[in-house]
Amino acid sequence: MTERAKGSIRARVRAEMLDEIKNAARRQLAEGGANLSLRAIAREMGMVSSAIYRYYASRDDLLTALILDAYNSLGEAAERAGTSVADRADHLGRWAAVARAIRAWAVARPHEYALIYGSPVPGYVAPEDTVLPSIRPVVVLGAIIEDAFTAGRLATTELSRPAMVLRPELARVAQGVAPSVSEPVMARALIAWTELFGALSFELFGRFKNTFTDLEAWYEHQVWDMATFLGLRS
Amino acid sequence: MTERAKGSIRARVRAEMLDEIKNAARRQLAEGGANLSLRAIAREMGMVSSAIYRYYASRDDLLTALILDAYNSLGEAAERAGTSVADRADHLGRWAAVARAIRAWAVARPHEYALIYGSPVPGYVAPEDTVLPSIRPVVVLGAIIEDAFTAGRLATTELSRPAMVLRPELARVAQGVAPSVSEPVMARALIAWTELFGALSFELFGRFKNTFTDLEAWYEHQVWDMATFLGLRS
């Protein structure tokens, strides 16, 4: 038992080190962008650079860990916001809450946002297991659309019809996140989704620096207008 | 005269070199991302690395030249597409032509797209004179909205009202690109714009790799649905 406890202490210390390295790496990201430097991380932690290799097999491994963390942390934020609205029938409120949570997350961690939604890191290939965490926010949105639709509270006027090639793929997405919904509605949801992330990229990458001073208000307006577009009513 | 001619020959050779260096740099971008290396460029051109300094004062200077080129080349593509539609009253056709031209440009030069619409290059600050070239495509879009509106062919139903803080800023944008148009309509135009670039970023940065096989068709659908959202009718 004592042995076990001691063993788990070592394991816990190790887990803490894994985290501390990631934290140092995140701080580095804030300065050097995606040009993550293992040596700089080691320096910040007061270790010798080769010591990092006790914890991560390579620079790419560390990058993968950071990317996974970013996806999961954004996913959690979206999920938490989605369930925070007490009135489950308030679909518009849920949509707004999730959209705001995503922006809050991104604005607080612009470099982690850039890591997962910015230009790909040259030479780095994301492994397969980043796919599931990366769609967590889409699942949250899908649930809102699904609920609104099955409650008959989704206005579906003026829908453009997606081309034939797109339908099976839209249907597949819908099956995963909003099974009752038609392809044109699913398409709209993806479009609204795309707009929100487009807005965040524009904001965080500085495109609206000379246009809007209150970027939060501008985002809020977009969230609202996209809700109209989606057919969500209050 | 002969002297002049010779002088201009030298100037022309110099201009060609400026271009060739940029071309080599663009090829490098395709491989290493924004990690532009002067030495690699010199190597590719069969020169010694210091020779580059006869043409560009620093790495940042060259980067600025590339960024300016990218903005202007995208701007030209958008303008050309905008004027290519013979029937000026076909606002929907103009919108689609411009949107398609932008995608065609981006898909042909993903790394230049990333340079201007991806995550900012760490440590690099874009100089002021990139602002004007960067808004050329917005001007093209603005003209279409303006024409559609003054022709009474822009459906303006269900417009959300922008918050007070946003109005003067939206009005200022409108004044520059679509002077007859109201703030809510201007906001919608910017939103449609944001959606298109969001779509391109998602496509080029690989977000829809596992979702859509025919990304051109998906973009086309978005262009169409955004036209509906904007109130453009055929």
Added chain:
DNA sequence: TGTACATCAGTGAACGCGCGTTCACTGATGTAC
């Protein structure tokens, strides 16, 4: 038209720096008997 001088492109060596990764090692901590 021919010659002396100025301008410019490109060279090659060097400075000072940073990087990821490997490897043999030293000690400390945990484990088995």
Added chain:
DNA sequence: TGTACATCAGTGAACGCGCGTTCACTGATGTAC
């Protein structure tokens, strides 16, 4: 409970590489008289 051994974290030196930028230089090309 005490001791011998195994595991593991962290060290320090090294490998081999790449980078941006400076500087004194060599020749070739253009200019002025």
